[in-house]
Amino acid sequence: MKCCATVGATMQCHATKSMLKHFSDWLLDIIATGDLDAFFPAATREYAPLVEEVWRDPATQETYRRKDELHFLPDVAEYFLSRAVEISSNEYEPSERDILYAEGVTQGNGLAFIEFSLDDRSPMSETYTDNLDAPPLPLTRYQLIRVNAKGMNEGCKWVEMFEDVQAVVFCVALSDYDQMWFVPESSGTGSQLQNKMIESKELFETMIRHPCFKDMPFVLILNKYDVFEEKVNRVHLSACEWFNDFSPVQPHHNNQSLAHQAYYYVAMKFKDLYASITGRKLFVWQARARDRVTIDEAFKYTREVLKWDEEKDDNYFGGAEDSFYSTDMSSSPFVRQE
């Protein structure tokens, strides 16, 4: 509903029918007071056709096409709003894809955690392909803790509680390089617009410098590669001032090639930053978070990173170098080769 109201607000700049305007004004009032009960759940079915009509209005569609300029518009707006009537009906059951796109809601504003098991199979172990009769390998239990930086404010006192974790997975959305949002000004006089990628870089730096995370392996996941791939051909990477010195090799034959170079460049920027502060190697992985396969691979990669970290103390020769998962992105079998 928030998508709809935000779109509704912005489409005021385009001419539209007065009834739809009245409806969107009403939605805006509800959002302002925070009283969502005035709309959910009773009114949803009744107003769903109206919501869909607002959505299909050419003014709305035109505004949505300019969504890159609108900072607070969720990019899932189209996915849900185009099916407003279907979703509001009593028989609707969310598909797995729907759940992924809704991004979940955490109770309260705290962290969320999940425990899962991954077997210890690795492509390098002997039992992987050959010996099908081997006894099942032990499952290692992992706990993944999601800490939403937005809910946890600028203070880093809570970070001390995570001193004993074995790895930190830091997620950055690649497509954020031209996105802005409001950050509170350090002098406390208000908030200013800042580039989201720069904001991520600063948070990343704060984390790696924190005394708690000394000697802690970091895995950087560069997410939303699909959006990035499409965007990088329209908006130059230097929309983010940190990427000012990006000069792709010309000529590039197709969109994928430029995206690949841009991705490699961004990964190198983070790796250099990490190495300059800690003197160690940063582990980077690429992902499209709504595509389960890439996330599955990202976790397997993280598992390998954890193993290397354990093994490095055992003075095990040639451990990291032989691994199927190389830290050098260009040789990774999971990145499309041209």
Next chain:
Amino acid sequence: MSVSELKERHVAAIETVNSLREQLKQKRRLLLDTDIAGYAREQGRNPVSFGPTDLVCCRILQGHTGKVYSLDWTPEKNKIVSASQDGRLIVWNALTSQKTHAIKLPCAWVMTCAFSPAGQSVACGGLDSVCSIFNLNSPTDKDGNLTVSRMLSGHKGYVSSCQYVPDEDTHLITSSGDKTCVLWDITTGLRTSVFGGEFQSGHTADVLSVSISRSNSRMFVSGSCDSTARLWDTRVASRAVRTFHGHEGDVNTVKFFPDGNRFGTGSDDGTCRLFDVRTGHQLQVFYQQHGDDEIPHVTSIAFSISGRLLFVGYSNGDCYVWDTLLAEVVLNLGSMQNSHEARISCLGLSADGSALCTGSWDTNLKIWAFGGHRKII
């Protein structure tokens, strides 16, 4: 008035406030001709002396499998509740060392725990941003776990500290990483008052600790990462009664002095300070130089019943007993036999003042008792 004009006026106003604050600091420095220790020494007072058997470790409470973050005594009987990173609250009988309850928490990242005045309930909070209340007398479910009897949700950040209002089982105050303190009505689960926050003048960074005055339960003090402690009146939530500056680092812990006219604070700058509630003056600094080593942070403090002794836990495992009158360390529990092997994260005095309990990152709690009779000096 345009937005930029408003901004300019705002910046100018902040500068005025800062310069006034500086003037105030100078004035206070002028008026403060001495501190407590200086005055006491002039009067010929001598520090408390401790013999080797005066304060000894008489119990070691083992059972937690993770770092102990917080502990609290019951106001009457000798029970202690402790919270640990292993995701459990354990209720101990301090005299026998037996565990009477082991509560598995829905969120393992717990930072604080507290006993209700009647000793029937315990409250805890942490990174889940919720303060959970458990009634110790309620039946356990099929897995033997106590279920939460009330969840106080509403904070937008982690719950760093909680304390029940003295003699009121139905109200408690929490401090949070969202820069506010909240007074809760437990029976309804709703917030009675919010101290600080977006539109009110309160702390400007995470609030780490609260302490409610025993002599006047309408007054409480809070300590925060903004290096200040603030005094609040629960009837006036809109602004703090007074803000106490002086510390140069996060204020990790605050505790009211037994008579309610003063309170102590402990900070990341390695010092403890004693502030006067009525005048706002800093009465004493408790700090001992450590040479070139990194300055240990103060994690927790507690006063003895008379207030003559101040117990301070540090991040390097030391636990100093300060003579508050003369600002001298009279004992270091960290150097004694049976001392903790890691950071002391919390400590508390029993209701009758006869025992001190310390909790540490080495997963143990230790009870120290005063042996023998003390001569009144």
